[in-house]
Amino acid sequence: MGAQVADLRARLRELVRSEVPEGYLGAFSDDPADLEVAQRFCRTLADEQLLCVAWPPEWGGRGASPWEQTAVREEMWAHHEPRGAQYMGVNWVGPTIMRHGTAEQQSRHLPGIARGEVIWCQGFSEPDAGSDLASLRTAARRDGEVWRVSGQKIWTSYATVAQWCFLLARTSSEEKKQRGLTIFLVPMSAPGIVVRPIQTMLGPHHLNEVFFDDVAVPDADVLGGVGDGWNVVQEVLSFERVGIARYARCERLLQWAPVVLAERWAGLGEDLRGRWARMLVHARRARLLAYRVVDTQSRGQVRPADAAAYRIAVTRLDQESAEVLVEIAGSVAPDTPEARRFCRAVEDHCRYSAAATVASGSVEMQRILMSRSLLAPR
Amino acid sequence: MILELGAEALEFGRSSWRAIQAAGGDELVRAVESDPSRRSQLGESVLGPLGAFDIDPWGSPEELEAAAALCRSVGYWGVPYPVEARLGRPRGGRFDALVVVAEAAPAAAGAGLRLRWAAAGLDGVLYSATPRAGGDQPRRSAFVCPLALEAVGTAQPLEVALALVLPCWTLLGMLDRAVALAGQHVLGRRQFDQPLASFQGVQFQLTEAEVERLGVEELAKYALWSLQTGRPEAVDDALALRLAAIEAAETVFRVAHQLHGAIGFCDETPLSWLSRYSVPIRRLPLGASATRSELTARIGGRGLTGLYSPPASP
Numbered sequence: 001m002g003a004q005v006a007d008l009r010a011r012l013r014e015l016v017r018s019e020v021p022e023g024y025l026g027a028f029s030d031d032p033a034d035l036e037v038a039q040r041f042c043r044t045l046a047d048e049q050l051l052c053v054a055w056p057p058e059w060g061g062r063g064a065s066p067w068e069q070t071a072v073r074e075e076m077w078a079h080h081e082p083r084g085a086q087y088m089g090v091n092w093v094g095p096t097i098m099r100h101g102t103a104e105q106q107s108r109h110l111p112g113i114a115r116g117e118v119i120w121c122q123g124f125s126e127p128d129a130g131s132d133l134a135s136l137r138t139a140a141r142r143d144g145e146v147w148r149v150s151g152q153k154i155w156t157s158y159a160t161v162a163q164w165c166f167l168l169a170r171t172s173s174e175e176k177k178q179r180g181l182t183i184f185l186v187p188m189s190a191p192g193i194v195v196r197p198i199q200t201m202l203g204p205h206h207l208n209e210v211f212f213d214d215v216a217v218p219d220a221d222v223l224g225g226v227g228d229g230w231n232v233v234q235e236v237l238s239f240e241r242v243g244i245a246r247y248a249r250c251e252r253l254l255q256w257a258p259v260v261l262a263e264r265w266a267g268l269g270e271d272l273r274g275r276w277a278r279m280l281v282h283a284r285r286a287r288l289l290a291y292r293v294v295d296t297q298s299r300g301q302v303r304p305a306d307a308a309a310y311r312i313a314v315t316r317l318d319q320e321s322a323e324v325l326v327e328i329a330g331s332v333a334p335d336t337p338e339a340r341r342f343c344r345a346v347e348d349h350c351r352y353s354a355a356a357t358v359a360s361g362s363v364e365m366q367r368i369l370m371s372r373s374l375l376a377p378r
Numbered sequence: 379m380i381l382e383l384g385a386e387a388l389e390f391g392r393s394s395w396r397a398i399q400a401a402g403g404d405e406l407v408r409a410v411e412s413d414p415s416r417r418s419q420l421g422e423s424v425l426g427p428l429g430a431f432d433i434d435p436w437g438s439p440e441e442l443e444a445a446a447a448l449c450r451s452v453g454y455w456g457v458p459y460p461v462e463a464r465l466g467r468p469r470g471g472r473f474d475a476l477v478v479v480a481e482a483a484p485a486a487a488g489a490g491l492r493l494r495w496a497a498a499g500l501d502g503v504l505y506s507a508t509p510r511a512g513g514d515q516p517r518r519s520a521f522v523c524p525l526a527l528e529a530v531g532t533a534q535p536l537e538v539a540l541a542l543v544l545p546c547w548t549l550l551g552m553l554d555r556a557v558a559l560a561g562q563h564v565l566g567r568r569q570f571d572q573p574l575a576s577f578q579g580v581q582f583q584l585t586e587a588e589v590e591r592l593g594v595e596e597l598a599k600y601a602l603w604s605l606q607t608g609r610p611e612a613v614d615d616a617l618a619l620r621l622a623a624i625e626a627a628e629t630v631f632r633v634a635h636q637l638h639g640a641i642g643f644c645d646e647t648p649l650s651w652l653s654r655y656s657v658p659i660r661r662l663p664l665g666a667s668a669t670r671s672e673l674t675a676r677i678g679g680r681g682l683t684g685l686y687s688p689p690a691s692p
């Protein structure tokens with residue numbers, strides 16, 4: 001890990017302190033100013049090549065190591081993801097376009113992402129295609145020079161604010177439903193697209209419906225080959241292998257609790273302090289399981305079962321630590337600005353953690369993946 | 379931080395694993411339980427020739443890792459010999475073995491061995507310890523017996539930490555084995571015309587156990603690193619590992635037994651032996667609740683060393 005990572009981490013913390021208002025809980029609130037903070041912060045990061053640290057220099061990055069990427073993931077998630085939705089462009093949209101895009105697609109999309117100017121959304125899930133994603137029905141059919149897309153996506157995060165959609169649609173019906181899928185890069189401003197926000201307990205912008213009604217998409221916006229969408233999606237998931245560094249926010253909130261309670265800390269019941277200590281152990285455990293994946297990744301290997309184990313451990317940590325933190329926050333008299341910030345952060349963590357085991361593929365899918373490798377005939 | 383033990387330690391772990399297998403593997407515990415007088419021979423005839431007692435965990439980071447790797451192999455085969463206590467003996471040559479004890483009820487799996495025992499309280503008092511009669515027959519006690527203590531000085535925090543960490547490596551070896559046995563069993567056993575492994579209810583239980591096992595492996599390496607680098611919080615890290623390891627063992631053995639069905643309780647299956655012989659390590663010196671209390675009291679509001687301690691000022 002070393003000094004480079006420590007320097008990077010220190011710089012990121014400095015930037016968060018100077019650029020992100022105290023008590024910030026992420027870009028997605030009812031206050032549009034929060035989104036502006038994120039947009040500004042992305043540009044600040046981009047100015048120092050910190051937005052796309054892992055990207056090669058020719059596309060505006062620093063070619064950073066997986067360990068530096070890990071530090072970025074940790075610091076951003078711990079501080080309520082001040083990059084807003086742009087983490088997606090950075091983590092997987094850009095890298096996927098680098099691997100599969102035409103030269104024209106690359107020069108059209110990558111600089112904007114690297115400058116921190118573009119928000120993407122992911123159009124995968126549909127009402128009848130959740131865990132069983134390959135059952136999706138949104139269809140693109142050829143019409144002369146263009147494709148015409150019709151259908152419905154759902155749970156599309158940030159669709160109301162996104163400029164582009166990374167869309168998975170069916171281009172032919174094959175016997176094996178994973179075949180015949182294709183990725184399209186579609187501007188959200190295209191005629192025929194309607195976005196409808198869904199009110200949720202997670203807060204605004206997280207979930208939306210997106211309707212496509214005969215949306216014309218030129219051939220030039222197909223990513224990878226026609227019919228090759230499933231393979232591209234698998235790669236998207238592999239870029240996301242380590243996923244969100246949820247443990248970092250858990251650890252930060254857990255460590256913050258005794259500071260906020262100060263002399264009242266010792267007065268918390270022994271059982272509650274014991275559960276808190278146990279959560280710190282679990283936060284460390286999840287972090288080390290993430291490092292296990294990063295370590296193998298940095299040696300060019302892939303062990304999907306390890307990534308699945310990490311996801312299972314970290315999402316459970318997210319939810320269990322939320323329960324403990326809510327109970328601790330219940331003993332905080334919100335009589336100082338810091339105490340109020342703590343209680344609001346815990347409330348936010350608690351609501352959001354409920355979705356941890358469903359978002360980006362449910363933990364049950366991770367268990368299926370893991371048991372495949374555990375029970376592979378030897 | 380250690381992300382993987384060094385190549386030498388891993389190789390030593392593998393060669394000791396093979397040597398124990400060649401010396402009888404699963405049979406060792408059966409033989410010793412039916413004839414407890416053979417227990418002390420395990421040290422001389424099986425572990426000694428491996429060089430187990432020439433390892434000085436304080437000598438170098440590599441030797442410390444070799445000690446951990448050996449404990450893991452010993453745990454895998456459920457060898458009923460306190461190799462972790464012997465490897466963790468205090469420096470100075472006065473004692474052959476060290477265990478951490480709860481002073482209110484000091485005990486160790488020390489029956490039937492002629493060793494010079496030392497014991498340490500978590501508060502750092504070092505005792506000379508004498509195994510007393512009064513342990514049950516091995517089938518029930520797994521060689522645990524009460525200890526008589528006589529205070530003789532002070533144990534260094536790193537010595538206490540080592541004596542907490544090495545048994546967790548032995549327990550990790552037991553978890554490795556229990557998960558492997560459960561996996562083999564559900565692949566082989568058929569019900570409803572299919573292997574048990576084809577049922578999702580079975581698969582998911584197994585993944586539950588595996589996540590716990592992997593978590594212990596990572597925390598065990600972390601605690602070893604904390605020792606190697608002589609960190610002041612090495613005892614906290616050892617207790618953190620111990621808490622996770624005992625909880626993991628609860629899950630892993632519950633799942634492994636459940637997936638075996640009735641056969642898992644029979645003497646003919648290795649699981650039943652492993653399960654019984656895991657108990658002393660899980661219970662001594664302190665079980666899950668008391669370990670948690672101890673850790674909580676120690677870390678106070680400081681927390682565990684990590685990304686945000688000392689606590690990040692938000």
Ligand SMILES: Cc1cc2nc3c(=O)[nH]c(=O)nc-3n(C[C@H](O)[C@H](O)[C@H](O)COP(=O)(O)OP(=O)(O)OC[C@H]3O[C@@H](n4cnc5c(N)ncnc54)[C@H](O)[C@@H]3O)c2cc1C
Nearest residue numbers: 122123124125130131155156157355358359360361362364
């Ligand atoms: C906060 C949030 C943000 C999201 N953002 C996006 C986004 O931006 N873009 C996008 O495309 N999607 C997004 N999603 C959707 C997400 O990918 C899906 O919710 C997820 O894949 C699960 O699909 P589902 O909700 O339809 O649940 P279902 O697939 O209906 O599953 C319901 C339950 O049944 C279980 N289940 C299903 N099949 C099996 C099986 N074979 N064996 C055992 N259990 C099974 C699941 O594990 C789950 O627990 C988001 C979801 C959330 C919660």
